[in-house]
Amino acid sequence: MVKDSSSMAPRLSDFCYPDAPEEDKYSVCVHCGFCLEVCPTYQAWGDENHSPRGRVFLIKSCAEGELPLDESVIDPVFTCLDCRACETVCPSGVQVGALVEEARGQVFHARREHGDRDPLMRLFLRGIFPRPGRLKTIRRLMRFYQKSGLRTLARSTGVMRVLPPQAREMEDVIPEIGRGPAIDVLPTVMVPKGARKATAALFTGCVMDVFFSDVNEATARVMVRNGVEVHVPREQICCGALQVHAGDRDMAREMAKKNIEVFERAGVAYIAINAAGCGAALKEYPELFHDDPAWHERAVQFSARVRDITQLLVEVGFDPPKAELPMSITYHDACHLCHAQKIRREPRSLLTSVPGVDLREMPDSDRCCGSAGIYNLTHPDMAGELLERKMDDVPEGVEAIVMGNPGCMMQIRLGVKKRNQQLRVMHTVEVLDLAYQREETP
Amino acid sequence: MRDSHIDALVEIVGERRCLWQPNQVRAYACDGYTAESGLPRAVVFPESTDEVAQICRYLYEHEIPYLPRGAGTGLSGGATPTGGQVVINLARMNRLLAVDFANLRAIVQPGLVNLTLTRRIAHEDCYYAPDPSSQSVCTIGGNFAENAGGSHCLKYGVTTNHIVAAKVVLPDGSVIDVGAPFGDAPGYDLLGLLVGSEGTLGIATEITVRILKKPQALRTALAYFERVADASDTVTDIIVAGIIPAAIEMMDQLAMQAVDKSNYHVGYPNDIEAVLLIEVDGLTAGVDDVMARVVELCRKHHVREVRVAQSDAERALWWSSRKMAFGAMGRLSPDYIVQDGVIPRTRLTEVLQKIEGISQRYGLRIANVFHAGDGNLHPLVLYDSRVPGEAERAVRAGSEVLRACVDAGGSITGEHGVGIEKIGEMAYMFSEDELQVQRAVKACFDGKGIVNAGKLIPLPGRCVEVKHAREIIDDHWQILNSFPDQAEVQVRAARAEKTAAKRTTSVQG
Numbered sequence A: 001m002v003k004d005s006s007s008m009a010p011r012l013s014d015f016c017y018p019d020a021p022e023e024d025k026y027s028v029c030v031h032c033g034f035c036l037e038v039c040p041t042y043q044a045w046g047d048e049n050h051s052p053r054g055r056v057f058l059i060k061s062c063a064e065g066e067l068p069l070d071e072s073v074i075d076p077v078f079t080c081l082d083c084r085a086c087e088t089v090c091p092s093g094v095q096v097g098a099l100v101e102e103a104r105g106q107v108f109h110a111r112r113e114h115g116d117r118d119p120l121m122r123l124f125l126r127g128i129f130p131r132p133g134r135l136k137t138i139r140r141l142m143r144f145y146q147k148s149g150l151r152t153l154a155r156s157t158g159v160m161r162v163l164p165p166q167a168r169e170m171e172d173v174i175p176e177i178g179r180g181p182a183i184d185v186l187p188t189v190m191v192p193k194g195a196r197k198a199t200a201a202l203f204t205g206c207v208m209d210v211f212f213s214d215v216n217e218a219t220a221r222v223m224v225r226n227g228v229e230v231h232v233p234r235e236q237i238c239c240g241a242l243q244v245h246a247g248d249r250d251m252a253r254e255m256a257k258k259n260i261e262v263f264e265r266a267g268v269a270y271i272a273i274n275a276a277g278c279g280a281a282l283k284e285y286p287e288l289f290h291d292d293p294a295w296h297e298r299a300v301q302f303s304a305r306v307r308d309i310t311q312l313l314v315e316v317g318f319d320p321p322k323a324e325l326p327m328s329i330t331y332h333d334a335c336h337l338c339h340a341q342k343i344r345r346e347p348r349s350l351l352t353s354v355p356g357v358d359l360r361e362m363p364d365s366d367r368c369c370g371s372a373g374i375y376n377l378t379h380p381d382m383a384g385e386l387l388e389r390k391m392d393d394v395p396e397g398v399e400a401i402v403m404g405n406p407g408c409m410m411q412i413r414l415g416v417k418k419r420n421q422q423l424r425v426m427h428t429v430e431v432l433d434l435a436y437q438r439e440e441t442p
Numbered sequence B: 001m002r003d004s005h006i007d008a009l010v011e012i013v014g015e016r017r018c019l020w021q022p023n024q025v026r027a028y029a030c031d032g033y034t035a036e037s038g039l040p041r042a043v044v045f046p047e048s049t050d051e052v053a054q055i056c057r058y059l060y061e062h063e064i065p066y067l068p069r070g071a072g073t074g075l076s077g078g079a080t081p082t083g084g085q086v087v088i089n090l091a092r093m094n095r096l097l098a099v100d101f102a103n104l105r106a107i108v109q110p111g112l113v114n115l116t117l118t119r120r121i122a123h124e125d126c127y128y129a130p131d132p133s134s135q136s137v138c139t140i141g142g143n144f145a146e147n148a149g150g151s152h153c154l155k156y157g158v159t160t161n162h163i164v165a166a167k168v169v170l171p172d173g174s175v176i177d178v179g180a181p182f183g184d185a186p187g188y189d190l191l192g193l194l195v196g197s198e199g200t201l202g203i204a205t206e207i208t209v210r211i212l213k214k215p216q217a218l219r220t221a222l223a224y225f226e227r228v229a230d231a232s233d234t235v236t237d238i239i240v241a242g243i244i245p246a247a248i249e250m251m252d253q254l255a256m257q258a259v260d261k262s263n264y265h266v267g268y269p270n271d272i273e274a275v276l277l278i279e280v281d282g283l284t285a286g287v288d289d290v291m292a293r294v295v296e297l298c299r300k301h302h303v304r305e306v307r308v309a310q311s312d313a314e315r316a317l318w319w320s321s322r323k324m325a326f327g328a329m330g331r332l333s334p335d336y337i338v339q340d341g342v343i344p345r346t347r348l349t350e351v352l353q354k355i356e357g358i359s360q361r362y363g364l365r366i367a368n369v370f371h372a373g374d375g376n377l378h379p380l381v382l383y384d385s386r387v388p389g390e391a392e393r394a395v396r397a398g399s400e401v402l403r404a405c406v407d408a409g410g411s412i413t414g415e416h417g418v419g420i421e422k423i424g425e426m427a428y429m430f431s432e433d434e435l436q437v438q439r440a441v442k443a444c445f446d447g448k449g450i451v452n453a454g455k456l457i458p459l460p461g462r463c464v465e466v467k468h469a470r471e472i473i474d475d476h477w478q479i480l481n482s483f484p485d486q487a488e489v490q491v492r493a494a495r496a497e498k499t500a501a502k503r504t505t506s507v508q509g
Helices: A040-045 A052-063 A071-079 A085-089 A096-113 A119-128 A132-147 A150-157 A165-172 A207-211 A213-225 A241-246 A249-266 A276-283 A285-289 A293-305 A309-316 A345-352 A380-393 A406-418 A428-440 B004-013 B049-061 B114-124 B140-146 B190-194 B228-240 B253-260 B284-300 B312-323 B327-331 B345-362 B390-407 B423-429 B432-445 B462-481 B484-508
Strands: A198-203 A228-231 A270-273 A306-308 A327-331 A357-359 A400-403 A424-427 B042-044 B066-069 B086-089 B096-100 B105-108 B163-169 B175-179 B203-210 B217-225 B247-252 B274-282 B305-308 B335-338 B366-371 B379-383
Touching: A040 A380, A052 A071, A052 A096, A071 A096, A085 A096, A096 A241, A096 A249, A119 A132, A119 A241, A132 A150, A132 A207, A165 A380, A165 A406, A198 A213, A198 A249, A198 A309, A207 A213, A207 A406, A213 A228, A213 A309, A213 A428, A228 A270, A241 A249, A241 A276, A249 A285, A249 A293, A270 A276, A270 A293, A270 A309, A276 A285, A276 A293, A276 A306, A276 A406, A285 A293, A293 A306, A306 A309, A309 A345, A309 A428, A327 A345, A327 A428, A345 A357, A345 A428, A380 A406, A400 A406, A400 A428, A406 A424, A424 A428, B004 B042, B004 B049, B049 B066, B049 B086, B049 B163, B049 B203, B096 B114, B105 B114, B114 B140, B140 B203, B163 B190, B175 B190, B217 B228, B217 B284, B217 B312, B228 B247, B228 B274, B228 B284, B228 B345, B247 B253, B253 B312, B253 B327, B253 B366, B274 B284, B274 B312, B284 B305, B335 B390, B345 B366, B345 B390, B379 B390, B390 B423, B423 B432
Parallel strands: A198 A228, A198 A270, A270 A306, A327 A357, A327 A400, A400 A424, B042 B086, B066 B086
Antiparallel strands: B096 B105, B105 B203, B163 B175, B163 B203, B217 B274, B217 B305, B247 B274, B247 B366, B335 B379, B366 B379
16 A cells, blocks of 8 residues: 555645644554553543543644644643653654644744734743853842842742742742852863763753752763763753743754754764753754754754763763662652653663662652643643642652652652652752762762 | 533533533544544533433433443444534543452442553452453443453453443433342343443443452463464464463564564564464463463474563563554554454464455555454554545455454454444344344333444444445545545545435434
8 A cells, every 4th residue: 555645635734834743743643542541631631632642633633624723722732741651652653742842833833923922931932041141140140039038038028929829839949059050160171080981062951050050060070980071062052942842943943053053063972961851852853853954964963962861871881889878769750751762771770770779669650740841830730730649659768759850850849848848859860979979988 | 512401511510521612522523443533512521420320311301412432442433423422421430439359349430441440459469351452541431331352351251251230321311230249130131231232222330340369370472473374273273272371362464563663662573474472371380381282382383483471571562562553553554444353263364365365455454463362353454544535445345354254154343342333244244133133122221312323233224325325435436536636625525425424324313
């Protein structure tokens, strides 16, 4: 049987902007429904519209002109957490995440054309994240806010009440902002003491470097400790994942181009990233350039070099720490690590290599915690429900929940805070870093 | 359209649990059988028996057609609206109500997922035996409706052997209890009648199932055969030798290719015709001996390679590879129809040859994945609905496959149900008098003929109409094929016509 689309008349699609969801992607779905039960929104509501199969069906219907691009499509497409759990189980390999992101791109275009602007969203997507200078300013302001007593003042006067409750909750769990972002603090090149096993450029990220620059510093130390020469390209910018998730694909493309150029110049074998969301976005850069063969090729070359930090350490070979770190932990699989990048084994083998670490698995460790980029701000109810379920699954008696994504770290900090628990929220490399540091100070 | 009926439904379940805008109900246009679809009038999400009863009572009183739906993974269109029905979605009724480990019984709501039940009772080493391939998503209510089978039904029996009692909302909204949790229920076997009635006689809202203790030990083997005939002779010999394996599954080369392209990659050789997946279970003391005999029988029939799983992970992968095979067809083709014919085991080779002939005649690839142990075939007819005429050709090829099964002394369905898909073949299998008895049963429960009408039991004369219509459509497509530029427009028009025609039929019913 030969597929012959050339003989078909053009369809009157309701996706009328460039870079639309591709037929090759949605036609792969055979409607078996094996994805339903792993989808967090379907689990919550039992509504086909809010299942992966349903979303693909709606996107297909819209592409074929059977449905208009109205709320009936927009709501399910934006209620998706983009967690990709469906992609892990799908026997046909439907790229649900990419389809949802492309559909969001259509909505973004349509809204702009109809003058339906969300000024706050626009400020974040275009005004702040793509501009490293402004990000750093915000970081400085936040540090000032925390250190100067302004935070205490704001809380005591109740001025915080102008913020929506979900943003107020988040403000509550922002970690202590460190001295400076890793991108400024770290040397541009760090050379390992012994033999050099590989060269890698560290992608510092935006959220990670604003809120968790300590993790970036720990990442660099762990890489150097394991024989990797670390470069920190100063001109890199945010990866653009938030833009892709929100449908602002034009902006995401510009950001991707900038990063591709910067990291091409770095002349290193690997691009190392410690944020699962960014890692997945970087590995999926080629998705943004379907209509641009030259950039597509450069994106493919770029993506082939991207490694999650845990993947990189396992690939180049790591030294198991020699010092004892007695600690019972549980591990949360960030969606964009386990589902989008298929990385499950590597973080676990790093963690269990640390003498004294007792890893106790939590049930459904790969179910979304509800963070999902800015989902916890846009869909607080669903995000809250998922956070509750995640916290319920944390095994009794562990001292830390470990994971590989800053969004999850923020969300789970919130969960810990809400329940008043004595639990540390840590990144995988922080555990390793801690163990290595103990080697030096016995 | 929001009308007084919608208001009445909203009154029962609330605004948030009733979808009625046409664009919101579109996702409910079909289940796992995608060749036909229709738009429902509304979709409601009840959460209790009482709500289901209220909904049914209202709809029946106002003569509004309706049908139940579980996860929508059915493969014969049982949960597909034919146009204008209210879909009663039971997905939110997914609680495990009670478990009695000592007596090995569990009471579940219909929306509870099959595998979820097993997971929730696993801590006591118990499980629920019927295991359709879709067990990770399909609901026990749906299994009840379709009398679902599964790989391990060879030894343990199908759904009807595991359901002992149920609370059922009848078409008019009255609620009855059927069956008996322990022992036999005297009188007519109403439970037996309801299990497998495909949602045409009522909606089970509380289901009491038998649960089993896990067998002490399992052994699983994978056997590669160069010729299908050798594989099927092996199957027959195993049964004749008095061995009752927990499961014997077969896949052909095309099916192997599909799953090997998926996340569930096993790495099957590309020059074998068939692979058998054989599982034996029982007492630890016996399983190795039984497996040794199975391996010996495979060797007797020229197996190229036979391996016994060395770990749970390996066994799980082999099973996933088999169970995900339908879903993996998207790797080969955008659409498929899966058939469900049953034949006497001994005629496997012959029927598979016939299927190969049908495949060539229709110019459509057919993959075979099936429960070899009980002769339950699942030929997957691959097609591309975007190519004008291909969907119709696939339906006809599928129909011919079923007739070949009936001719071989078998049946048109083993576990997927008749639904919309095989309704035309019912008249091939049964005489008009036999069908008349079935219609009389339907009328006892649903005098108005509005509950999941147009499924399972063909109306008088319907079969002839369907046959006639198919012939016309076939000619129609051949004409269309010569005007490729117009094709797409015409496909839409024809689809609309078909839906309209179906709507008329169901209104008449």
